[in-house]
Each structure stands twice: as structure tokens, then as C-alpha cells.
């Protein structure tokens with residue numbers, strides 16, 4: 001490579017005086033600059049297309065978050081399947097950011113997080129899930145967070161490792177809301193659930209979230225079930241039975 005296109009390793013250095021080691025370092029940095037140029041062009045093109053997608057997909061009924069968990073799951077799993085095994089964590093982190101900024105082209109996502117017991121874990125989980133493009137704030141009232149999500153103004157992340165049975169309301173009072181993700185895993189089970197006014201057709205493929213009362217059969221004929229919380233005869237659980245929100249089984253959403 002000609003010395004003239006390489007930036008010296010130290011700005012005040014005369015390229016003609018670079019040692020072979022300095023030449024090698026400058027050449028590698030030049031390669032990175034060329035890759036950055038390509039990535040920048042591709043990223044900006046992707047953002048422009050995401051903005052067009054936002055105009056093309058109409059909200060089913062009035063204000064509705066543009067977030068499509070099913071599509072995000074497809075995007076993520078497609079790239080992760082192609083990633084080198086030792087790059088999976090890096091690729092996942094980067095693609096969550098990319099997708100978060102794609103969604104932001106359609107309007108900034110507002111996330112209200114309620115987690116009185118371990119707020120940092122819930123906040124970090126939300127940041128990892130929605131990326132730096134999202135506006136995330138902690139709130140004091142789970143019912144206000146649910147109302148905010150039900151208005152379609154954003155999504156709510158609510159802790160399940162507390163005494164507050166807000167999740168019973170998913171079955172009784174908040175039929176427009178669905179659980180679409182869970183994170184802050186403590187021992188494999190989520191400690192917070194993400195809830196939004198998500199079209200049931202756009203829920204991710206994975207474990208169903210169920211809210212059942214004492215008498216409900218609800219285990220989908222031998223399906224596995226993981227309890228998350230209980231309250232006066234009500235149970236919040238995950239199941240690997242394939243259910244649809246609104247079904248008699250008390251399905252209130254799904255997590256990947």
C-alpha cells in the first residue's frame with residue numbers, strides 16, 4: 001500500500017519516516033476506515049428503509065406502537081444463525097442497537113419501567129432489549145405504566161418479583177395489552193415482563209405467558225409450565241403450550 005494514503009500513526013509524524021511496524025498499524029487502521037465508510041452507507045440506507053416501512057404499516061386500530069416483536073425476532077435470529085460462534089454476543093448487541101434505531105425512524109419508543117425491588121436490573125434489561133434509541137424512564141405506579149401502554153404511547157416493563165399483582169389485570173382489565181418479552185433473568189425465568197399494545201399477530205414465537213385463576217385447567221395437555229408469581233388463587237406462569245391471547249386458557253402474550 002502506498003504510504004501517501006496512510007494516516008501516520010502519530011499525527012506529527014512524516015509518513016516517509018514510518019517504520020515497518022508503524023506502516024502495518026496504519027494500514028490496518030486504513031482498512032477499518034474503509035469498512036466504516038461502507039457500514040455508514042449501509043446503516044443509513046437501512047434507516048431510510050425502516051422509515052419507509054413505518055409509513056407502509058398502518059396501525060390496526062388507532063394509536064399503536066410500531067414495534068413488531070415477531071419481525072425483530074426474525075431479524076435477530078437470522079443474523080445470529082449466520083454469525084461466527086465467538087461473535088454471537090457482539091452481533092446480538094449491535095443488532096439490537098440497529099433494530100432499535102430502525103424502529104426510532106418511525107418515532108422514538110417510550111419505555112416506562114416499574115421495578116421496586118431491583119430497578120437497575122430491570123432498567124439494564126430494558127436498555128439491552130430496546131437499545132440506546134429508546135427513551136426509558138423509571139416510574140412509581142404500575143397501573144399508570146399499564147395505562148400509558150394501553151394508550152399506545154409506548155410500552156411498559158413491569159417487575160414480576162414483587163407483591164403487586166398488576167399482572168392479574170392483564171387478564172381482567174387490559175385486554176388490549178400483550179406481554180411480548182421478558183428479561184432480567186434470575187435463574188432462567190424473567191424478573192420483568194415487557195407489555196404493549198401489540199397486535200397479537202406480531203407476538204414473538206416462544207413460550208406463552210398465562211394468567212390463570214384457581215379453577216383453570218390451563219396446562220395445555222401436558223405442556224411444561226414455569227410459575228412466576230401467585231396472588232389469591234391467581235397464577236402468572238410461562239408455558240410451552242402454543243396459545244393465543246384471548247383464548248380461554250388465559251394467555252396474555254408470548255416471549256421469545
Ligand SMILES: C=C(O[C@@H]1C=C(C(=O)O)C=C[C@H]1O)C(=O)O
Pocket residue numbers: 049050053054057066067068069071072075098099100101102103106
Ligand atoms: C422496520 C420495521 O419496524 C421496526 C424496526 C425493525 C428493524 O429495524 O429491523 C424491525 C421491526 C420493527 O420493530 C418493520 O416492522 O419491519
